[in-house]
Amino acid sequence: MAGYSIDITKRKQIEEALRESEKRYRIIFERSPLAVVRFDSEGLIVDFNDRFIDMMGSTREKLLGFNSMKQSTPEMSEIIKKALSGEIVSYEGSYTSVTGGKTTFLRGLFNPVTPGHSPTDVIAALEDITELKKHEKEQQKIEKLESLGLLAGGIAHDFNNILTGIMGNLSFSKVLLNTEHRAQKPLAEAEKATRRAAELAQQLLTFAKGGEPNKKVVSLQRLISDAVSFMLRGSNVKPIVTIPTSLHAIRADEGQICQVLNNLIINADQAMPGGGTLTITGRNEAFQPANSLHLGAGPYIRLDIHDTGCGISPDSLAKIFDPYFSTKISGTGLGLATAYSIIQRHKGHISVSSTIGAGSTFTILLPSIGTSVGEMSVEAKETTVSPKSGSILVMDDEQMIRDIAEQILSFLGYEVTTCKDGEEAIKLYRASLESHKTYAAVIMDLTIPGGLGGKETAKHILASDPAAHLIVSSGYSNDHIVANFRRYGFSGAITKPYNIDDFKKVLSAVSARIAEL
Ligand SMILES: Nc1ncnc2c1ncn2[C@@H]1O[C@H](COP(=O)(O)OP(=O)(O)OP(=O)(O)O)[C@@H](O)[C@H]1O
Ligand SMILES: [Mg+2]
Incomplete structure (x- = not known):
């Protein structure tokens, strides 16, 4: 009798210990930061935690009893098959859930419950590393840009020296010739083209190398009208520029702001191959502290650059400021990336809205000095060369x-x-x-x-x-x-x-x- 009662006590103790163990397992299973799923030996889903439902973008009802051999990719079916036959298998890659349709980047381990035995139940622990992968991609992008910067820096030095030789000689020839000479016009055109080549080199450098803006007080009226007439020369796009003289001046790097304008105007022109209208409007604005755009409080100028072009698809819209993103055959995809980094460096903001088939509007906000400078910044008129000494x-x-x-x-x-x-x-x-x-x-x-x-x-x-x-x-x-x-x-x-x-x-x-x- 005594022996029997000891047996019962022992059994009870064992049962209690098992219940405790099951409870602990349940806690780990339910509260794991990883998605955990259990397949039976036939591959049917029999248990999973909430994190797994979330990761699949699915529901408990759809997942329970789902035959996991019915995967959208043969690769995943193969992994589960291997695990069911007793092999430990790891996976890292993109995965689209069959029941929920959600795509994530997964990293996980498929563990057979009785390793080496076939068939066996399988418990898989999965981690969503989509954000990590995104970050890795960003890093790769930055690294790519750094090597591009090195290349650009190397080329730019030589390239600029050559351009200096060309431009210097062209401008020198112009002053040597009579102002009425027939060669004046082609020489001036050649000089302009050289200037443009130099701007392109600078564009690459500005973007790749960063660099501190060389800031001074800039009035935008002239800058915008120059950029429009220069960039739209020979184009069938009609410009409508409405910049009030009351538009405040900004403290900015004139060359860099020109690059932004040029890039936006070229893009607009390219978006309207059959012609259209480019409308540029400017106005003063003020931002209060803690505004939704996270801009510093104070006076700003706002420029809206609107085209009636092809528009941008929602898919592209998310990527257009990314370096190298281009839908054009010969585009570098650096135009908007450069514009973005320049505006960032000026503590401003650039955004876009677009309707496919109807057109796009780029909006630029830049801190202003709170007053306009009128014609103060108009360049000194060309003076006749007065010999200097020294x-x-x-x-x-x-x-x-x-x-x-x-x-x-x-x-x-x-x-x-x-x-x-x-x-x-x-x-x-x-x-x-x-x-x-x-x-x-x-x-x-x-x-x-x-x-x-x-x-x-x-x-x-x-x-x-x-x-x-x-x-x-x-x-x-x-x-x-x-x-x-x-x-x-x-x-x-x-x-x-x-x-x-x-x-x-x-x-x-x-x-x-x-x-x-
Ligand atoms: N105004 C616009 N209308 C329609 N699509 C635009 C407009 N501006 C930009 N895009 C889209 O954004 C992409 C990226 O523009 P971005 O200026 O950075 O490069 P790109 O114009 O393709 O090349 P690059 O500027 O080097 O010539 C373009 O390829 C185009 O698809
Ligand atoms: Mg462009």
Whole structure:
């Protein structure tokens, strides 16, 4: 009797322990952050947690008893078959649920309940890694862009030097010829085309390399009308530009804002191959703190660029600001990505709305200075070349650039000395100090492969002569040093490729500064 009662107590203890174990298993099963599903040995779904229903986008009723061999892909059927025959199988890939239709990126392990036995029940633990994959893709995109940036940076230096040779010579030829000469027009056209080639190189650089905007007060009226007339030349698209003179000015990098406008106008033009209307309107707006666009509080300008073109499908709409996204045969897909990054860097906002077949509207918001500047920013009228005096030192590693700079500057009335690196420039500058014939200005290239570049050279020259007038020259208009040239001791900056006017401007700005001192 005593032995029997001990047996019962033991059995009860075992049963209790089993119940406890089952309870614990249930808790793990139900509350697991992973989706857990159990298949019986025939592949029918017999148990699963809520996370699994969620992951499949399905319902308990549809899932319970579902024959998991009926998969949409043979790959998944094969995995389940292998697991049912006792093999542990892992899976990572895209999966579309048969009962719920939801597509996710899954990572999971299919565990046979009795490994090595066939057939067996199977418990699978699955993780939704869709977000992780998205993040990985973003990272890949960024890495791709970094290598593109390296390539662009490498090419841009050489490309700009070549363009400097072309543009410098073209602008020089123009001033050598009589203003009425028949060659003036084609030369001007060629110069414009070179400018456009330079802009393209800058576009790639701006996008790939980032770069700090070179900000100044910009009035948009002229910028927009120039961009429209330049970009729509020869097009059958009718522009309607309504920018009130009361539109506030912005503090921005003029070149970069031009790129944004150009890209949007080109896209609109390309969306209307049979003609149409491009409407650009501008108005002042103000944003309060904690606004829905997460913009800083303050005054803004708003530009709406509307076309009556083909429109953008909802599918494409989600991707158009992605780098490389293009539906055009010869498109790079960098136009809008560049626009996006520029607007971001100006602490603004760009958005789009579109109706397929009816047209698209791009809306840009940019912080404004809260007042308009009227005609203040209109460029100085072309002045006749008044000979200047003084001697200028030009440092550049490229013979072609030294030659054209020398020709232009001599034509402008300066005496010119050239040299090919920083070491030579320092020697020449010191010699000029000693002979009391100090250079009026030194124009120096920022990057000299294998030699002392502009930044270092400037330090040395300024150490001998703190009053030296140094002008940095570079192919990278977005370079930090070019954008903040004063911080590095320069009095001016000039971006390659340059023409006579660019030289005139930078030298007069420098001489204005000399006068200020
Ligand atoms: N105004 C528009 N109307 C219709 N579709 C547009 C418009 N603007 C952009 N898109 C769509 O967005 C895509 C991306 O534009 P994005 O300017 O970035 O590159 P792209 O124009 O294709 O190439 P690229 O600018 O290098 O020539 C375009 O291919 C086009 O499908
Ligand atoms: Mg484009």
